[in-house]
Amino acid sequence: MINIMKGTKDLLPQESYKWDKIESEIREVARLFNLKKIATPTFEHTELFLRGVGDTTDIVNKEMYTFEDKGGRSVTLKPEGTAGVVRSFIENGLSQLPMPLKMYYETPVFRYERPQAGRLREHHQFGVEIYGADSPEQDVEVMMIARSLFARLGITSPELHINSIGCPTCRKGYNEALKKYFASKEEELCPTCRERLQKNALRILDCKEEKCALIAANAPSVLDYLCEDCRTHHEGVKNLLDKAEIPYSVDDRIVRGLDYYTKTVFEFVVTDIGAKSTVCGGGRYNNLVEQIGGKPCPAVGFGMGIERLVLTMAAVGASFGEVPSPDLFLANIGAADEAFLLTQKLRAQGINAECDTMRRSLKAQMKLADKLAAKYTAVIGESELQQGKLKVKQMSDGSEEEVALSSLVNYINQKKKA
RNA sequence: GUGGGUAUAGCUCAGCUGGUUAGAGCGCCAGGUUGUGGCCCUGGAGGCCGAGAGUUCGAAUCUCUCUACUCACCCCA
Numbered sequence: 001m002i003n004i005m006k007g008t009k010d011l012l013p014q015e016s017y018k019w020d021k022i023e024s025e026i027r028e029v030a031r032l033f034n035l036k037k038i039a040t041p042t043f044e045h046t047e048l049f050l051r052g053v054g055d056t057t058d059i060v061n062k063e064m065y066t067f068e069d070k071g072g073r074s075v076t077l078k079p080e081g082t083a084g085v086v087r088s089f090i091e092n093g094l095s096q097l098p099m100p101l102k103m104y105y106e107t108p109v110f111r112y113e114r115p116q117a118g119r120l121r122e123h124h125q126f127g128v129e130i131y132g133a134d135s136p137e138q139d140v141e142v143m144m145i146a147r148s149l150f151a152r153l154g155i156t157s158p159e160l161h162i163n164s165i166g167c168p169t170c171r172k173g174y175n176e177a178l179k180k181y182f183a184s185k186e187e188e189l190c191p192t193c194r195e196r197l198q199k200n201a202l203r204i205l206d207c208k209e210e211k212c213a214l215i216a217a218n219a220p221s222v223l224d225y226l227c228e229d230c231r232t233h234h235e236g237v238k239n240l241l242d243k244a245e246i247p248y249s250v251d252d253r254i255v256r257g258l259d260y261y262t263k264t265v266f267e268f269v270v271t272d273i274g275a276k277s278t279v280c281g282g283g284r285y286n287n288l289v290e291q292i293g294g295k296p297c298p299a300v301g302f303g304m305g306i307e308r309l310v311l312t313m314a315a316v317g318a319s320f321g322e323v324p325s326p327d328l329f330l331a332n333i334g335a336a337d338e339a340f341l342l343t344q345k346l347r348a349q350g351i352n353a354e355c356d357t358m359r360r361s362l363k364a365q366m367k368l369a370d371k372l373a374a375k376y377t378a379v380i381g382e383s384e385l386q387q388g389k390l391k392v393k394q395m396s397d398g399s400e401e402e403v404a405l406s407s408l409v410n411y412i413n414q415k416k417k418a
Numbered sequence: 419g420u421g422g423g424u425a426u427a428g429c430u431c432a433g434c435u436g437g438u439u440a441g442a443g444c445g446c447c448a449g450g451u452u453g454u455g456g457c458c459c460u461g462g463a464g465g466c467c468g469a470g471a472g473u474u475c476g477a478a479u480c481u482c483u484c485u486a487c488u489c490a491c492c493c494c495a
Contacts, residue, residue: 003486058493062419080495109495115421116489125495256494278495288493305495333453370455379454395455 006111007121009307016321018277018310026126033145035104035128040084042108046074052083052292054259064109076077077110080258080305081127082285083292089131090294098134106306116312118273120138124306128282129304131289134298136236138245139284146268146280147246154318157277158252158268163254164234166226167262167289174225175201185215205253221252233263259417260285264300272315280304281311326354327412328392329369333362333381342380342405349409365379370395377413378403 004010011019030037040258045064053060065077078084085105088094094101105127112121128145130138143160150158166174178201186194188211191205197204205216205356226234241248248266256265265283282302289297313320328346330353332339346353354372357367362379369377377393384405391400392411401409 005489047461063493111494113493114491115487116491123495129494161430257495281495303495309495318424329455331454361448363455364448368455374455377455381453391454393454398455400454 005121007115009120009122017323018313019306022094022126022153022306022309023323024108025149026104029145029149029152030104032148033102033141035102035145038085038088038103038105038129039107040078040088040105040122043075044078044084044164044224046076048083048087048292049076049079052086052260052288053080054182057259059111059258078107079111079123080109081105081107082129082258082260082288082301085127085129086288086292086294086299089297090289090292095295096296100132100138102186103129103131105129109303116117118277118305118308120307123308125303126306126309127301127303129299129301131299133216133300134286136233136240136264139233139266139300139366140240140246142282142302143241143413144244144267144300146282148303149304150268153313155270155309155312155316157272157312157316159249160266160268160269161251161254162237162241162248162264163222163227163250163252163268164230164237164263164264165255165261165283166230170225170227170230171222174220174222177220177225178202178204179217182215188215189289202255223250223252232263232304234390237264243387255359256281256283260288260291262286266302268304272310273308273311279308323373324352325373325375326369327352327375327416328354329361329365329372329374329377330355330406331365331369331377332356332378335380335382335385338378338385346412351409351412376415377406 009135031033049064050060055061059079063310064079067075069075080354086105097173106124107127108122108124110122113119115121128142128210130142143162146158147158151158165171168386182189182197182201182204186197189197205219210327223234237251238248254265254267256267263284264285266281267278268280270277270279280302282300284298285408286298289295289299312318328351330339330343330346332355336356336359340357343353343355343398354369354374356368360368366377374395377395378390380390388405389402390405390408392399392403392408393417401411
């Protein structure tokens with residue numbers, strides 16, 4: 001027996017309707033917000049992610065699925081969705097399309113991590129990418145897209161946390177201030193944080209060690225070091241959120257794990273799925289397009305974990321919609337071929353019809369119809385064929401009505417409407 | 419990378435301090451007479467008891483090693 005790879009999951013036939021529900025709501029949200037779908041390859045040149053995601057991040061340093069292909073190229077399975085879209089944006093000259101360019105994607109992403117609840121080595125992300133607009137309202141619209149999807153899926157719980165991590169200019173000053181502050185308390189920091197002090201002082205803010213967290217609580221805030229432009233932008237975002245009556249909290253300790261963010265960063269956090277967990281994370285990345293080799297173009301977006309959506313929906317008891325089931329199960333007694341052919345005809349006319357293909361007894365066919373949750377069943381045999389009529393049984397209450405074969409389609413369609 | 423937990427039927431699990439042919443519920447398949455599902459009853463299929471080594475007359479059960487899975491931390495979606 002060959003088992004499934006660690007950290008991966010099968011989507012089974014009993015469960016897949018849950019994903020169908022999410023995907024259809026994604027399509028509806030995309031329609032409402034005018035997002036066009038984009039799909040980029042599952043693997044790219046490793047170099048793209050080194051430059052895009054940032055070579056000091058955990059993702060690049062230890063979590064990428066990187067290998068050499070038979071042509072000697074270094075290939076990486078995408079660890080996030082944005083870099084590929086940026087690459088495609090540049091390569092295909094998409095900056096010539098009307099701006100802002102509003103896109104969404106759904107893609108598998110791969111990270112070599114220790115799996116746990118809601119964390120896999122292969123998971124799937126719904127993501128939004130909007131290029132060309134640098135305004136606060138574009139940031140807020142992106143957050144609204146996420147909220148709108150949550151609402152449609154019956155998830156009311158996510159809390160919105162926002163922050164601004166400034167631009168390279170203001171972050172320089174902030175970094176110095178942080179270093180100065182933490183250096184003065186270096187003795188009290190945990191060993192890893194002492195290392196962080198050298199590499200990336202920002203990360204100390206994230207430490208869960210009690211001592212470090214206490215020290216971090218009094219650390220200087222990014223928000224006090226924003227330049228004029230970043231400050232106005234941040235105020236603009238908050239103003240719009242207020243006016244739109246979207247609840248949020250400012251959390252100046254949000255430090256996202258990808259290096260490309262500038263200005264606005266945000267997370268939607270849920271607590272319903274065991275570990276406290278981010279179900280959606282995003283922000284603005286105004287320098288990324290240029291960094292990857294295109295002409296400068298502001299951009300903002302987010303990624304949302306589909307598996308975490310499913311877990312959250314299940315945890316809060318949200319509805320996944322109806323499990324698909326046949327409109328009509330056509331059982332037969334000694335008329336397997338006729339039932340089979342009639343079923344095909346019904347399908348050609350838009351009816352979700354089903355019949356037995358295992359030569360079962362009538363009783364077994366009825367049981368099957370019940371298990372499939374067929375809404376109606378009819379038995380076809382010699383007499384029905386002769387008379388051109390059959391009895392259609394409503395499975396919910398057992399009532400039967402006689403219907404002419406010729407008007408079967410109409411009958412089912414009318415019942416479906418009612 | 420750091421720490422816990424668990425491995426017995428397709429699924430959820432029982433198998434007490436080692437003792438013949440390894441169990442239940444659910445699910446699956448078939449039947450309970452002639453052409454009708456759900457409830458009930460009967461039967462059937464389906465397990466190298468995660469792998470290897472050891473202790474023993476005898477191991478699903480005790481010991482060790484390995485492996486897999488899982489949960490939490492880190493980080494993230």
